[in-house]
Amino acid sequence: MSSRSFRLNPGEPVPDEVRRVALGRIDHALDQLRGRSDSTREEAVHEARKDMKKLRALLRLVRGELGDRVFRAENTCFRDTARELAGVRDADVMLATLGDLEDRYGELPGAGTRLRPALVAHRFRTSAGSLNPAAKGAVETLGEARERVADWPLETDGFEAFEEGLGRIYRQGRRDFRAARKAPTAERMHEWRKRTKDLWYDLQLLQDSWKPVISALADEAHELSDRLGDEHDLTVLREWAHRHASALNGAEPVLRGFDVILDNRQRGLQQEAFEYGARIYVDKPSVFVGRLESWWEAARSAPSPDRAST
Numbered sequence: 001m002s003s004r005s006f007r008l009n010p011g012e013p014v015p016d017e018v019r020r021v022a023l024g025r026i027d028h029a030l031d032q033l034r035g036r037s038d039s040t041r042e043e044a045v046h047e048a049r050k051d052m053k054k055l056r057a058l059l060r061l062v063r064g065e066l067g068d069r070v071f072r073a074e075n076t077c078f079r080d081t082a083r084e085l086a087g088v089r090d091a092d093v094m095l096a097t098l099g100d101l102e103d104r105y106g107e108l109p110g111a112g113t114r115l116r117p118a119l120v121a122h123r124f125r126t127s128a129g130s131l132n133p134a135a136k137g138a139v140e141t142l143g144e145a146r147e148r149v150a151d152w153p154l155e156t157d158g159f160e161a162f163e164e165g166l167g168r169i170y171r172q173g174r175r176d177f178r179a180a181r182k183a184p185t186a187e188r189m190h191e192w193r194k195r196t197k198d199l200w201y202d203l204q205l206l207q208d209s210w211k212p213v214i215s216a217l218a219d220e221a222h223e224l225s226d227r228l229g230d231e232h233d234l235t236v237l238r239e240w241a242h243r244h245a246s247a248l249n250g251a252e253p254v255l256r257g258f259d260v261i262l263d264n265r266q267r268g269l270q271q272e273a274f275e276y277g278a279r280i281y282v283d284k285p286s287v288f289v290g291r292l293e294s295w296w297e298a299a300r301s302a303p304s305p306d307r308a309s310t
Helices: 014-033 041-061 063-084 086-105 110-128 132-151 160-182 186-209 211-243 252-280 285-301
Strands: none
Touching (some): 041 086, 063 086, 063 160, 186 252, 211 252
């Protein structure tokens, strides 16, 4: 298995595997931010921010092992690093979200027609500032974080290392799903989105214990995460448009037609998300965790191909 593979090998000691995955994500982010890849500047930022999200999902998976002090310190480190790199990426996402609306609905009503030039100008202003200070700061922070990985308090060599964290992630996602379905406010949808993304990443980490089945579960979580991500992007676009209504040569009332389009698209995405959520969060947390534990232990006890051939 590649040293940077975002998967945990059931046949290897759990502490070693957790450290390997963490170092792999940090090293990948460092390569991106140092320009040691074929990525454009924007792509490099996107890749590095994804690495931060994966690292935070890994931390949540082994939170029971790390303890609250180490978990909170490292989680804050990777969260803040991602925030430092956010500006250009956020502008790109808003443009992509607007493009999707234009593809679906054609010419947008009201001030929606003037959003694209305003967003393009916003992106230009954002990208005009040098990324170097933010990237340099992130590289320094990640270099320090890399040194700390060896000191993470990881001792348990078994699924028990994941049990508390996985149960917490699934329980919170299940709770947030029910709350969002009851009242789909922007805040509730956003909280559900965050926990769903954690579940998706952690299923990727655990998929080698029974790849056909867990990969299918991960794919479902990915589809749900995409719906929730698209729904959240619409909220971000709406908020930006209303904050900058004066720059669109009109007051907020001219955005009403645009808001109707956004409402229609968001309702559709929410409905799809609730359908996925009803399938993914059907189990009690103890049942869900117990199922994955049985698959992990079965894979761990199975003879490796090398041993089987001798």
